Amino acid sequence: MFERVLIANRGEIACRVIRTCRRLGIHTIAVYSEADKDAQHVRQADEAWPIGGPRPADSYLRGDAILDVARKSDAQAIHPGYGFLSENTAFARACTEAGIVFIGPKPESIEAMGSKAEAKALMAKHGVPLVPGYHGENQQPEVLAEEARATGFPLMIKAASGGGGKGMRIVREEKDFADALASAQREAQSSFGDARVIVERYVDHPRHIEFQVFGDSHGHVIHLNERECSAQRRYQKVLEETPSPFLTPERRQAMGEAAVAAARAVDYVGAGTVEFIVGKDGTFFFMEMNTRLQVEHPVTEMTLGLDLVEWQLRVADGESLPLAQPDIRAHGHAIEVRLYAEDPEQNFLPGSGRLATLRLPATSAHVRLDGGVVEGDTVTIFYDPMIAKLIVWDEDRPRALQRMREALAGCEIAGPKSNIAFLERLVRHPVIVEGRIDTGYLDRHLDQFVTGHSTPPCRTVFAATVAALLHDEAAARANPVDPHSPWASADAWRIGHAGKRLEAFAIGEERYEVTAHGHAGSYRLRLSEVDCVVDGAHYDGAVLNARFDGESLRLPLSADHRRVLLHDAAGRRWHLERSPAFAWETKDAAGGNQIVAPMPGRIVLVKASAGDQVEEGQELLVMEAMKMELALKAPRAGTIESVSASQGEFVEADAVLVRFGD
Structure with a gap:
């Protein structure tokens, strides 16, 4: 087993890997940006090295800086976590060339699955069912528009590289295609450095079910059952569980076999996830393969009694898989939700700031917490605003849901706003309780989960x-x-x-x-x-x-x-x-004469100029903050007096970006 492992990630991801390494007696080496010098993963690692500025491009995405630290710290292997460089072919190859083990699949496997378009072409050769669409290399807007017409509407635009819902847009009518394409390409370029997209038929009311796969260097490949990930908002997973309430044993076997076949097609080694779109009739289509460990892997661990990070370490060190397919036996039901610093009442606007209060339920055999911050820490503007993952387990699904309700009731976050109340409504909603959720339900019925202002009894x-x-x-x-x-x-x-x-x-x-x-x-x-x-x-x-x-x-x-x-x-x-019982002051309502930055971020598009006549709700600017695009719209109809922001500029929270005339 390795003696020294560098973890090329941050936050709860790095803390999760450190926890397993410590149990196995492995010396851990952390890396950190300027914004993370006091972060928990830095405090928990045996040693930690600085690698650059606060922006990911200046630190956690700098493979050269991370490899330099690996050499200086005598790391034998690098665990990339999930996200950042975990699916970067060039980084995996550079590790191998430097004589450092990359704890993940072979570069060739990452390359084969790193492009959604190329992965789909490969799956087609191996008989895996695919959703109709265009996965070609020609990315000219007029070609994509023609392919979109051939595919038919509604359709989905997806970034060819990456995942996590970035660069994805549903287009229901042809007239909306050009704007949606431009937006998806910008987000894809910003998130993955690759503006290529694919176009696919949109499957109505689908489920999103993924299978955990694992392979070793001795030719063994197995799956570790499924995870139901259909509760999503804007393609971001909100609740994950296993087993899926939708799958029959026959469907599970068929999808598991397809997932293993997909992994074998690329000679897969390590942990990966094969994701499927599943129709209402149970028909399933290959969507993509994530060549890394997934954020929601704890639900698999809790139902199987395994440590998948330990499996990663052992497989990367040349060992065989600890179990064969017949040995995989699940017990009970597990559910995971993610606690975010965000405001559901303001369209889930990401938040930042000091966690003045962070109270979470006690861990037990039924409750698990994977977090990267503690009370007093700061949620920064530079990274994903997740505070912790909350995972529960019990003998069956109804009891697991009740465990989750009790665990959420024991959470309190003060400082930045959080999504706790939203999650509490989610796990009580009939579509979740009855297992009827599909990937678009939350977006279609968000008002059922975000109540706005309400008067208490x-x-x-x-x-x-x-x-x-x-x-x-x-x-x-x-x-x-x-x-x-x-x-x-x-x-x-x-x-x-x-x-x-x-x-x-x-x-x-x-x-x-x-x-x-x-x-x-x-x-x-x-x-x-x-x-x-x-x-x-x-x-x-x-x-x-x-x-x-x-x-x-x-x-x-x-x-x-x-x-x-x-x-x-x-x-x-x-x-x-x-x-105070003796005083009450109300804030003056914000006027409709200006647009201010809701949080720190970078302006990626300016669509208006001084003197323009605009309508209420018209999109005037697009800003990028916390890994997402925010459309800033006119609060009323009128004439623009001035625009104070330019494309590419970084702005602070509450900065006035647009002023309206009287």
């Missing part, structure tokens, strides 16, 4: 009030100025007021004021014209038990001097900020 505000009162009373008892003074009593008694207190909360821009009388778990509360009598209230720091007008409730929540976070009886998450 009075009972929810009363529960928050009781938790806040009990928290404050406990704090007063624990830290009295003078424990013998009658004024140190926590019962809120005041001359002429009989213990009256005012508790105020904010949810977004809305303010809720509750008057309260009583103490020690017995209160009379009023919100507007609604009254409530509370008895027997007890809060242990995680759960509130109380009788509200005689009805006993148990509510998971947490409260402090800043906020109350609770889940009501229906499982909905509510975050109530505590406000």
Whole structure:
């Protein structure tokens, strides 16, 4: 086994590889950019080396710098993680030429599958079913437009290189093809350095099911069952699980055999994933092969009891696969979701900033966390804003879903906004519970998962009030100025007021004021014209038990001097900020006279000039931030007074980009 391994990645990916290496007694070497000098993967590795600036192109994509560190640190092998250089043929070949083992497939295998177009041509030769479309080399817009007409609409434009939903567009009508093509090509060039695309017939209401494959240098290739990845938003996976609720044993066997055949076609060694589009009738088509370990590999590990990173290390060191196909036996059901710093209420705008609070559920045989940050760390603008992967396991799917609901309820993130509430609604939704999800469902019905502003029931505000009162009373008892003074009593008694207190909360821009009388778990509360009598209230720091007008409730929540976070009886998450009882200020609504940068990023396209007459909703600029394109649109119809951004320019958050005239 290797003694020294360099990990050419960052964040939770690098931390995941370090964890296995440490268990196997392997010395780990990390690399880091200027933005990551204090990152967790740097702290967890046995040693770490700087490799350049904060942008990936200046650091984690610099194969020469990484190889230089490998030589200087006496690394025997390089694990590329997943993403960055993990599917870079030139880097894999350079490692081999430098006498350093690349922990991944052969360069020839990466090359064969690195282009979606070439991979599909190869699969066609081996009889693997393909979706009709154009995978050719001629990338002239007029040729692609002609091939699109021949393929028929609706169709899908896909980046020929890479994955992760980058450079993908659905085009439903011919008139929209040219704009969609240009956008897909820009994103493909930015993400993968390759603007080539393929055009395919769009399969209506498909499922996305992938198979984990593994090969060794002794000619053995097996699959490790499937992962259902159909819950997607804009081609980005949101929830992954295994086994798929859709597959029958017969379908699983047929798809598994096709996945192994695809891997054998390129003499595959190491971990890989063969991805299929599956129609409503169960017909499946080869989509692509990812020649690396996937982000969602933990669900496979939890149902099989394996460590796939260990398998990668052993296979790269020349060992045979530890198991044969008949030995692969799954047990139970596993589900994974990803906690992101993003705002679902603002079209999932990626966030950045310091994690003032990061509370995650305790790990156990049922709950696993793969993360790369801890409380106090910063989510930067330069990389994917994922905070952690949350994975659960149980004996069957209904119990695994309940485990996930409980685990999400135990999460709290303060600082940048997060997608926790969105995920909680997702795992309770009937299409997930009943296993009916398809890849386009979230995009078609996003309003079912992103509720926007909603008014909490009075009972929810009363529960928050009781938790806040009990928290404050406990704090007063624990830290009295003078424990013998009658004024140190926590019962809120005041001359002429009989213990009256005012508790105020904010949810977004809305303010809720509750008057309260009583103490020690017995209160009379009023919100507007609604009254409530509370008895027997007890809060242990995680759960509130109380009788509200005689009805006993148990509510998971947490409260402090800043906020109350609770889940009501229906499982909905509510975050109530505590406000001063004596003051309330509202922010002036932002006017419609300017467009500001929603976050730091690079302007990739300017489509308007001073003096232009524009319509409300018209796209004026396109910016790239956190590995995605954001279209900035006119807030109203009018005349543009000035444009302050130019193509290629890097802008800070809140910078004014466009001003409108009166």
